[in-house]
Amino acid sequence: MRTQMDRVNPQTKASVSAPKKNLIAGEWRASRGAESVDCIDPSTGEILTSFTPAGVEDVDDAIGAARTSFDSGAWRNLPPAERAKRLWRVAELIDEHRRTLAELESLDGGKPFAAAFNGEAPAAAEAFRYHAGWCTKINGETFKPSVPGLDLEGTTRLEPVGVAGLITPWNGPLVMAAWKLAPALAAGCSVVLKPSELTILSTLKLGEIICEAGLPDGVVNIVIGSGAVVGHAIASDPRVDKISFTGSTGSARAIIDAGRGNLKRLSLELGGKSPVVIFDDARLDEAIAGAAEGIFGNAGQVCVAGSRILVQRSIYERVADGLCARAKALKLGATFEETTQMGPLISASHRRSVNNSVQRSLAEGAECLAGGRSLDGDGFFFQPTVLADSLTKSTAWRDEIFGPVAVLTAFDDESDALRLAGDTQYGLAASVWTENASRAHRIARELRAGIVWVNCHGIPDMSMPIGGYKQSGWGREHGRRGLEAFLEHKSVMQRIFS
Ligand code: NAD
DSSP states (O other), X not given: OOOGGGGSOHHHHHHXXXXXXXXXXXXXXXXXXXXXEEEEOTTTOOEEEEEOOOOHHHHHHHHHHHHHHHHHTTTTTSOXXXXXXXXXXXXXXXXXXXXXXXXXXXXXXXXXXXXXXXXXXXXXXXXXXXXXXXXXXXXXXXXXXOOTTOOEEEEEEEEEOSEEXXXXXXXXXXXXXXXXXXXXXXXXXXEEEEOOTTOOXXXXXXHHHHHHTTOOTTSEEEOOSOIIIIIHHHHHOTTOOEEEEESOHHHHHHHHHHTTTXXXXXXXXXXXXXXXXXXXXXXXXXXXXXXXXXXXXXXXXXXXXXOEEEEEGGGHHHHHHHHHHHHHHOOBOXXXXXXXXXXXXXXXHHHHHHHHHHHHHHHTTOEEEEOOSBOSSSSOOBOOEEEEXXXXXXXXXXXXXXXXXXXXXXXOSHHHHHHHHTOSSEESEEEEEOSOHHHHHHHHHHOOSSEEEESOOSOXXXXXXXXXXXXXXXXXXXXXXXXXXXXXXXXXXXXXOO
C-alpha cells in the first residue's frame, strides 16, 4: 500500500529523514534535551520521524547567539537596502522550494496539499517580499521644541527592539513563522524562533532557506521542543527583549508571567470565537458558502474561524439547511488525495478534545444538525459539524473548540445581532453578510473585534493589521502596526549653539 511518504518529492523525503537539529549561531547543532518526540502524520497516525528536543542549555546558547549578533550590529546596522535584498532573497528561495515546503506542511500539519501549495507557501514568500519593502522606509520624525531661550531640534529614531523570541502554533507553522520573522528582521532584530513541537518540519526547512539567503550567523536561531521547557526558557530569559507569540490564551498567561522579570514587550495573537452575522438581505448562496469555508477550512483549526453563525430569523432554516448540505458533502481525506477538501485534526488528543466539546454541548441542550462524530479508521478525522443552540449557553457557543464545529443561532434585528455577536470573551474577528452598505458600516463600527469582514470571511492581507480585542490578544500583526511591534521609538533632543 502506498503511504503518504511515497507521494512526496526526494527533497521532502530528505528533509523528513534528516536528523532534526537546532539552528544556533549559523550552525545546526544536536539537542541536549530529554525524551525523543515523534512527528506524526495526522492523516494516517504514522510516525514520520522523531527528534530530541532542545534542552535549556541549547536555548541558552541560542539566546546568547542572538544577543551577540544583535549587540554586534551585524544585521541591524547593515544598510537598509541590503537587509531588503536578503529578505527578498528569502522570498525567492521559498518560491524555489515551494513544493517541498508545502509537502512538509501537509505531512505533519495535516493541511490538504492544494491549500499548502497554493496558500501557505506563497503567503510565506509574500510576507518576506512585503517586509523587504519596509526596510528602507523605517523613518522617524522631526520636531521643533518650544522651550523659551533655547534653540532645540528634536528627532525620533525607530530602532529594533532587540532580541525577539518568536513562538508559533501548529495550525499554520510556515506562515506563522514568516509573519513573525519577516517584520522582526526588517526592523533589524535578532531572533530565537520556536515552532510548535507538533509541527517542526517546515520551520526547519525555512531555517535552511534563511541560511542560504546569507543572513549573518546568529541573527536567526531556531530551537525545537515543548512550550513548557523551550518556550518557557525563551519567555523567562532577561536577554530576550520581546516575545511575539501566537497560540492559546492559556499559554499566553504563562508567557506573561514568565516575561515579568525584565518587563518584556509582548505581542499576543490568541484564540477566538468569531461571529458570522448573516442578514436576510445577504446574497444567501455566497453567505452560506462563506460561512462553510469560514468554519470548515483547515478543519476549523484557524484562529479567525467563524465558529458562531448568527442568522436572521426569517432565513434561519434556509441557512441551516444550506450549511448542513455543505457539511455533509465535504470530502474528508488524507492530505495528498486530490479529492480531499478537508483534512484531519492535528492529533488524537486534539480530536478527543473536539469530540468532548461537542458531546458536552449536546448534553447542555445544543442540537446536532450535521456531523458530530469522529471518523473510524486511520488518521484523526472529525466530521464537519453543525450544532444549533437557541439558548446560547453551550460549550460550543462559549469556548474555542478549534475544530470543524459551527454553532448556529437566530437573531431578530440589528441590536439583537450585536448583543449575540459580543457575547464572548474573545474579540479576534467577525464577518457581516448584507447587501445594505449602511448596515454593514453600522455593524462593523460596533463589533469589538480586531478585523471585520463584510461579505467575506477569513481573508488576510499583509498590509492590513490583524489582532485581538478582549482576550484575543495584545498588539497587531501585519502592516505598519505589525512592523512597529518590533521597533522602539527613541527621541533625540539636540541643542543648537549659534
Ligand atoms: P499553544 O498555546 O498550545 O501553543 C502555541 C505555542 O506556544 C507552541 O509553540 C507551544 O509549544 C508554545 N507554548 C505553550 N506553552 C508555553 C509556555 N508556557 N511558554 C512558552 N511557550 C509555550 O497553542 P496551539 O494549540 O499550538 O495553537 C492553537 C491556538 O493558537 C488556538 O487558541 C488558536 O486560536 C491560536 N492561534 C491564534 C492565531 C492568531 O493570529 N490570533 C493564529 C493561529 C492560532
